[in-house]
Amino acid sequence: MPIKTAFPTDPADSELSWQDSALCAQTGPEFFFPEPGSSTREAKRLCGACDMRSVCLEYALTHDERFGVWGGLSEKERYELRRASR
Numbered sequence: 045m046p047i048k049t050a051f052p053t054d055p056a057d058s059e060l061s062w063q064d065s066a067l068c069a070q071t072g073p074e075f076f077f078p079e080p081g082s083s084t085r086e087a088k089r090l091c092g093a094c095d096m097r098s099v100c101l102e103y104a105l106t107h108d109e110r111f112g113v114w115g116g117l118s119e120k121e122r123y124e125l126r127r128a129s130r
């Protein structure tokens with residue numbers, strides 16, 4: 045059965061096996077990829093309770109994911125984190 049995650053990635057990729065335990069797999073992608081200007085509060089609340097948060101954030105940073113909330117951070121927050129760590 046295909047994994048139903050909020051991520052627009054290939055679930056057959058073994059690098060993405062952590063998504064099996066992703067809390068967002070139980071929700072729709074709308075919280076994690078909100079329309080521009082929409083709130084990310086609900087996505088961040090779910091991320092705060094997700095056991096995969098750190099690996100999710102690491103994946104997003106490693107793969108330069110530009111859109112959506114990953115590991116509890118918005119695209120702007122990930123951009124600022126990358127910039128601060130240079």
Ligand code: SF4
Pocket residue numbers: 050066067068069076087090091092094095096097098100101113114115116
């Ligand atoms: S940290 Fe958030 S975006 Fe990442 S897997 Fe968990 S719920 Fe999904």
